[in-house]
Amino acid sequence: MYGFEIIQELASVLSGNEVIVSSNGNISRQVYHYCPQPQIYLRGSMGLPVSVGLGLALARPETQILIILGDGNLLMGLGSLSTTSYVRPSNLKILILDNGVYATTGLQNTTSGTLNYPALLDGFGLSNIVPILRNDSIEDIKDKIQIWLHSPELSVLPALVDAKAPTLSNIPLHPEEISALQRGSND
Numbered sequence: 001m002y003g004f005e006i007i008q009e010l011a012s013v014l015s016g017n018e019v020i021v022s023s024n025g026n027i028s029r030q031v032y033h034y035c036p037q038p039q040i041y042l043r044g045s046m047g048l049p050v051s052v053g054l055g056l057a058l059a060r061p062e063t064q065i066l067i068i069l070g071d072g073n074l075l076m077g078l079g080s081l082s083t084t085s086y087v088r089p090s091n092l093k094i095l096i097l098d099n100g101v102y103a104t105t106g107l108q109n110t111t112s113g114t115l116n117y118p119a120l121l122d123g124f125g126l127s128n129i130v131p132i133l134r135n136d137s138i139e140d141i142k143d144k145i146q147i148w149l150h151s152p153e154l155s156v157l158p159a160l161v162d163a164k165a166p167t168l169s170n171i172p173l174h175p176e177e178i179s180a181l182q183r184g185s186n187d
């Protein structure tokens with residue numbers, strides 16, 4: 001299972017009352033191509049999707065905020081999990097797509113192979129779903145997405161996925177245009 005397939009599955013079950021914050025590089029391109037627009041596609045700010053999503057969840061408590069980030073982004077901004085756990089907005093959900101590499105920049109290995117997600121997230125005091133594993137059935141994956149998406153509290157879903165070089169083109173929007181589109185959708 002590739003990360004983009006999980007994004008496609010998620011896209012098919014969104015209600016419309018969600019804003020996705022996606023990490024820079026390939027994951028933002030996939031969210032741009034496979035999910036309804038507009039969303040918050042980070043185009044830089046590596047390591048900051050959890051911080052951005054946390055701020056958005058606090059600013060828009062009536063909206064479900066879904067953060068989708070890669071393992072490289074997670075590891076770069078790990079401290080933001082502690083802040084998020086402390087603040088605990090119930091309208092915030094975090095999906096980690098761990099492909100074990102920095103796919104966007106050439107598939108260099110990250111250090112995520114040594115992570116034990118349930119232990120890590122428990123240590124931060126974060127409610128977490130049993131991770132999606134590479135050989136999970138599609139039914140298991142759908143179930144885990146549903147449990148995560150409809151959790152009444154802050155929740156985190158780690159997903160171990162296969163690595164693949166990016167195939168999608170860059171998002172044709174400047175960050176200022178992305179934030180203007182988002183403001184417009186909220187009028």
Ligand SMILES: Cc1ncc(C[n+]2csc(CCOP(=O)(O)OP(=O)(O)O)c2C)c(N)n1
Nearest residue numbers: 025026027046070071072073101102103104
């Ligand atoms: C501070 C910083 N360092 C490096 C980069 C270059 N860079 C852009 S995307 C990316 C990889 C992100 O990895 P991950 O979050 O695991 O997502 P993936 O590319 O695997 O989908 C890197 C290293 C950057 N944009 N900013």
